[in-house]
Amino acid sequence: MTHPYAPDTPGTTPGTVPVGGWTPWGTWDPAAGRPVAVPAPPAPAAAPSRVLPAALLAGGIVLGLLLAAVIGALVLRGAADDVGRAAGEAMGEAMGEALYGGSVPSGYYGGGGVPGPVEQSEPVPPGELGPDPVLDAYAQGCFDGDLQSCDDLFVESPPLSQYEEYATTCGGRVKAWTVPYCTELD
Structure with missing residues (x-):
């Protein structure tokens, strides 16, 4: 044809x-x-899916890493607590020697109190500490005997400023850093 x-x-x-x-x-x-x-060729056989095994492998890896992190944290936590306690005790002893010429009992600030009588003197007028009227008001209140104003002045004042220095002496009543809070002098 x-x-x-x-x-x-x-x-x-x-x-x-x-x-x-x-x-x-x-x-x-x-x-x-x-x-x-022409008749269509038969469809090729479906290849086995690789998504599920890959997902299971990835999930296993993530679970393994998470488990390792938790175990590591638990193991290291005890050691870190011991190191922190030793460092704190050493710092307390060093501060006690620097401030008082001797050691301070362990837990000095732990109870929040002052260990025994603190030598106090008459308050000192604040004078010119800086340009902030709010902090000046706290300083004047501290001088006038409102010991909460001394603590507020310390919290609100810029670090290493004259305001902060005045607050650490509770208005000139004690040596700097003698007490953790001026309200404990009441």
């Missing part, structure tokens, strides 16, 4: 398609005199 677009195949007459031969339109069916659609 002759087809106008049939390729020239060796062993056939030019312009003809051999039986069962391929054309751009499918397989040539000589009985029908036209090309017939």
Whole structure:
């Protein structure tokens, strides 16, 4: 059978398609005199999914790291507590020697109180401590005997300022840093 677009195949007459031969339109069916659609090839078998094993592996790694972190934290916590206690005791002894010329009992500030009588003197007028009117009012209240004003002045004043220095002496009543809170002098 002759087809106008049939390729020239060796062993056939030019312009003809051999039986069962391929054309751009499918397989040539000589009985029908036209090309017939090529049946679709079977679908390839589905490859096994790799998403689930990868997710399980990632989840296992995350769980393992989390477990290692928790165990590490528990192991190191006890050691850190011991180091912190030793450092605190050493600092307390060093401060006691610097401030008092001797050691201060362990737990000096732990109870919040002053260990025994503190040497006090008459208050000193604040003078010119800085330009802040609110802090000046706290300083004046501290001088006038309102020891809560001394503590408020300490909390509100800038670090290393004259306001802070005045507050640490409770208005000139005690040596600097003798008491943790001026209200404990009442």
